[in-house]
Amino acid sequence: MRNYIVLCQKxxxxxxxxxRIIWLPLVFLLLGMMDPLTYYFMDDILKSVGNLPDGMQxxxxxxxxxxxxxxxxxxxxxIGMVIFIAIYCSAISGERKNGTATLLYVRPVSSxxxxxxxxxxxxxxxxxxxxxxxxxxxxxxxxxxxGLNWQDVIVFYILYSVWMxxxxxxxxxxxxxxxxxxxxxxxxxxxVIGSMADALIGTYWxxxxxxxxxxxxxxxxxxxxxxxxWMTCMICIALILLSLVLGIxxxxxxxxxxxV
Amino acid sequence: MMDxxxxxxxxxAQTVVDNVSFTLVPHTITALIGPNGAxxxxxxxxxxxxxxxxxxxxxxxxxxPLQQQIGFLPQYPKFFEWMTAFEYVEMMGKxxxxxxxxxxxxxxxxxxxxxxxxxxxxxxxxxxxxxKQRLGIAQAILHRPKLLILDEPVSALDPLGRKTMMNLxxxxxxxxxxxxxxxxxxxxxxLAEHVLFMKDGRxxxxxxxxxxxxxxxxxxxxxxxxxxxxxxxxASQSTMPIAVDERRAIIDVQQGKPTMQYVLEHLAQSPFDIxxxxxARLTLEEIFVKVVGQDA
Numbered sequence: 001m002r003n004y005i006v007l008c009q010k011x012x013x014x015x016x017x018x019x020r021i022i023w024l025p026l027v028f029l030l031l032g033m034m035d036p037l038t039y040y041f042m043d044d045i046l047k048s049v050g051n052l053p054d055g056m057q058x059x060x061x062x063x064x065x066x067x068x069x070x071x072x073x074x075x076x077x078x079i080g081m082v083i084f085i086a087i088y089c090s091a092i093s094g095e096r097k098n099g100t101a102t103l104l105y106v107r108p109v110s111s112x113x114x115x116x117x118x119x120x121x122x123x124x125x126x127x128x129x130x131x132x133x134x135x136x137x138x139x140x141x142x143x144x145x146x147g148l149n150w151q152d153v154i155v156f157y158i159l160y161s162v163w164m165x166x167x168x169x170x171x172x173x174x175x176x177x178x179x180x181x182x183x184x185x186x187x188x189x190x191x192v193i194g195s196m197a198d199a200l201i202g203t204y205w206x207x208x209x210x211x212x213x214x215x216x217x218x219x220x221x222x223x224x225x226x227x228x229x230w231m232t233c234m235i236c237i238a239l240i241l242l243s244l245v246l247g248i249x250x251x252x253x254x255x256x257x258x259x260v
Numbered sequence: 261m262m263d264x265x266x267x268x269x270x271x272x273a274q275t276v277v278d279n280v281s282f283t284l285v286p287h288t289i290t291a292l293i294g295p296n297g298a299x300x301x302x303x304x305x306x307x308x309x310x311x312x313x314x315x316x317x318x319x320x321x322x323x324x325p326l327q328q329q330i331g332f333l334p335q336y337p338k339f340f341e342w343m344t345a346f347e348y349v350e351m352m353g354k355x356x357x358x359x360x361x362x363x364x365x366x367x368x369x370x371x372x373x374x375x376x377x378x379x380x381x382x383x384x385x386x387x388x389x390x391x392k393q394r395l396g397i398a399q400a401i402l403h404r405p406k407l408l409i410l411d412e413p414v415s416a417l418d419p420l421g422r423k424t425m426m427n428l429x430x431x432x433x434x435x436x437x438x439x440x441x442x443x444x445x446x447x448x449x450x451l452a453e454h455v456l457f458m459k460d461g462r463x464x465x466x467x468x469x470x471x472x473x474x475x476x477x478x479x480x481x482x483x484x485x486x487x488x489x490x491x492x493x494x495a496s497q498s499t500m501p502i503a504v505d506e507r508r509a510i511i512d513v514q515q516g517k518p519t520m521q522y523v524l525e526h527l528a529q530s531p532f533d534i535x536x537x538x539x540a541r542l543t544l545e546e547i548f549v550k551v552v553g554q555d556a
Contacts, residue, residue, distance in 0.1 A: 006354045010340070017342040099338035103399060106308050106332040107355050108325060256311050260301055260334050260411070 003109050007117035015121060020087070027083065028129040031075050032136030036068040040144045065148040068141035069134070069156060069220045076133055076160065077213055081191055084126060084164065085171050089184035091118050092176040092251055099259035111252035119172050119244065126168050130161050152220050159216035159229075162236050166209055167191050169240045173247035176254065209236045261286040261437045262307070262407060267316035269302050276302045278461040280316070284407065284454075289433050291448035292441040293544075294458035295552055300441040301335065303458070304411050307439070308332040322406065328356070331400035331436075335411040337392060341385035345376055348384060349398055356403040370398040374428065390421035397428060401436070408432065410440035414447055426451055449544040457551045465551045469544070476547045479513035480540035481523050486533035494532055510540075 015021050038045065042060060046052065092115065095101040104114065134157045142148045167187070174183035198210035206228040215229045262284040269277040277299045284290055292300050305311040307318060309326050322329055339348055346367055353363030371377050374394040379387070387395065393413065400408055413429070414422045422444075429438060429451060442448050448455060448469075455472055457465040465472060484507055485491045491509045495502040500518055503510045511523060518526075520539070527534060 003355055006351060010343075010351055013347070014340065014342060099334065099336065100340055102310065102334055103332075103337065103339070103352070104355070105310060106327060106330065107352065107403075108327045108357065109355050258310065259338070260305050260310060 004113040004117050007109070007113055008120055011117055011121040015125065020125065024083075024087075024125055024129055025132045028080065028132035029136045031079060032072050032133035033140050035071040035075060036137055036140035036144055039063055039068065039071070040140075063145070065138075065141035065145040066152070066220050066222060068145065069137055069148075069153060070217050072133055072137035073156075073160065073213060073217050073220075076130065076164075077195055078192070080129070080133065081164070081167055081195075082188065084129070084168050085184060085187045085191065088122050088168050088171050089175055089187060090180040091122065091172055092247070093178065093180045093183060094175075096254065096258045097180065102258045102260055105255050105258055111255065112248050115172070115176060115248045115251045116244070119169065119247070122168055122172065123165055126164050127161050130164050131157065134160070149220075149222065152222065156216045156220045159212060159219070159233070162233065162240075163209070163212040163216070166212075166236050166239050166243075169243040169247070173243040173250065176247045176250035207231050207235060209239055212236050261321065263317075263319040264307070265317045265319065267303065267306060267318065268314050269299075269306060269311065270314045276461050277306070277313075280458075280461075280463050282456055282463060282466055284437055284439060286406075286437050287433060287435075288453045289429065289438045289440070289451050290454040290456060291452035292439065292456045292458060293443065293445065293448055293548060294441075295443065298458040298552075299461040300458055301411055304332075304409050304439070304441060308409050328403065329406045331403065331405035331408045333393075333396040333400045333408075333410045333413060335415070337396035337399075339384045339392065339395065341383065343384055344381050345371060345384055345387070345395055345398075346380040348395070349402060352399045353402055358403075366402060370402050373401070374398045375424070390417055390424070393417060393421065393425065394428075397425070401432065404435075406436060408436050408438045408440075410438065412442060413440055415442060415444055422447065445544040445548055455544070457548070459552045465547075472547060473544070476550060481511040481513060481518070481520060482536075482538050482540050483509045483511070483523070483527065483534060484536040484538075485509065486535055490532040494530060497530075498526070500526075507535075 046058065052058075090097075095104075101114075134153065138148055138150075138153050170190070171183060171187040174186050177183070178186075195210050195213070198208055199214070202208065202211060202214075206226075209232065211228070212232050215226050215232060218224075218226060264283070265281050267277055267280040268275065280299075280303060292303065294300050302311065306313045308330055310332075318326075320326060320329065343351070349367040349371060350363050353366050354360065358366055368377070368380075371380050374397050376391060376394055376398065379391060384392070384395065393416070397410075397413070400410070410429075414425050417425060426447060429440070432438060452469055455466065455469050456463055457472075467475075483491070483494070485494065486507070488507050491504050491507050495504050495509055500523075501512050503512070511518065520537075524537065527537065
């Protein structure tokens with residue numbers, strides 16, 4: 001337990017030293033405020049860009065505050081997810097590859113402490129990142145459009161964070177299992193392509209971890225809470241736990257692959 | 261201290277370490293000598309607990325976990341470069357089971373010991389190769405291990421850094437047992453009491469440095485005279501087969517003859533000015549070439 005805390009401090013220090021605690025929230029703030037602002041000022045943007053043929057008519061769809069959150073969810077699903085996978089695909093494999101793990105592995109430090117300390121700080125950063133996006137998005141949505149149901153936004157935030165935790169925990173497990181490049185590839189294919197596939201042909205099934213983001217979006221839209229939500233949540237949490245166990249096991253098993 | 265029996269490591273079809281057995285004597289420095297690719301690093305990694313052996317036993321007298329007893333320094337130690345030297349050593353101290361206060365004090369102690377106290381608040385990323393190597397020693401001796409395992413600790417250093425490192429090792433010998441690999445034989449000759457020669461994964465020769473040297477002692481008696489013509493005169497007057505090289509008369513010893521006694525008696529009656537009479541000894545480097553083969 002003490003080693004876990006010591007290693008958490010080390011992880012935190014690394015996040016501070018490489019400025020990740022600054023740029024990551026900033027990126028996600030930008031990601032969150034982008035959609036409400038562009039939607040709201042779309043008319044002006046089109047006018048100032050010009051080059052539209054005379055007499056062309058554009059009808060803007062009638063959008064409300066909740067649509068902004070929905071649209072931000074789309075950004076998180078693509079750019080946000082890629083950012084998280086890119087940052088954390090080397091979490092375990094990177095230190096193994098560059099040899100910094102070697103001097104940890106010759107000490108009485110458990111693989112569980114090594115894996116969980118890294119995951120804890122990463123999970124925190126993930127929740128902070130998603131929070132920044134949702135906060136920025138809902139702030140501008142409320143200011144520009146108004147009438148946001150904050151309770152729904154909070155539920156959306158919690159559900160979406162759980163989904164993002166599935167993504168990074170799985171990425172962590174892959175990082176422990178293989179090399180950085182393979183971990184990144186597997187995670188990207190599984191989550192980015194998987195989400196697309198689920199959106200396209202997902203109507204045929206109701207229980208799928210990929211559906212958690214869309215159920216979260218449903219809630220923000222004010223639609224009825226889908227019956228499958230709880231089951232999907234349980235599946236996601238089970239996936240997180242499974243990935244943690246797999247990650248710890250692989251960290252331990254691959255100790256000997258460290259560069260000496 | 262440590263008893264290694266039939267240690268073997270197989271990677272796929274390749275046997276990297278083949279049936280290696282030796283014993284480490286407490287408070288001695290043992291040098292593991294061999295050409296590149298002989299299996300030195302693999303052997304040391306197994307002893308440090310980084311690699312599980314394919315077969316064989318590593319027996320330690322003390323029942324406490326091996327990781328508490330061993331300090332390990334890899335050939336190219338890699339640190340978290342964004343940490344300062346002090347933060348790094350302090351963290352390693354905590355991970356080795358020191359309390360926060362102990363870890364802090366001990367970090368000071370070891371950094372002072374390796375001469376890095378002035379640089380303790382600098383980022384490791386800005387360190388030179390020699391400083392990193394010394395930091396590596398600092399983290400290896402941090403938890404007062406009984407056995408220090410060092411992989412090529414001096415090979416990558418400049419002459420000055422090498423000298424500092426060798427002085428450190430000599431000093432450390434008083435409190436710990438040291439096993440280190442090297443291919444710089446001059447240093448091994450200077451430091452080590454025991455040598456292990458490794459080639460193609462096998463131990464080809466082992467023992468105390470003196471014993472190994474004696475075993476490979478060239479059958480020569482060399483007499484050094486004060487002047488070169490004395491050596492020539494001595495050679496011409498003698499019945500023994502003598503080669504002359506400047507001031508040195510080199511006597512070939514075949515089947516134990518002539519003996520040193522015989523030569524000394526012979527010399528005692530001669531009028532020449534003698535500086536030195538000796539059995540020729542091969543340097544470790546010459547033994548290395550002999551043991552490890554022509555391709556080395």
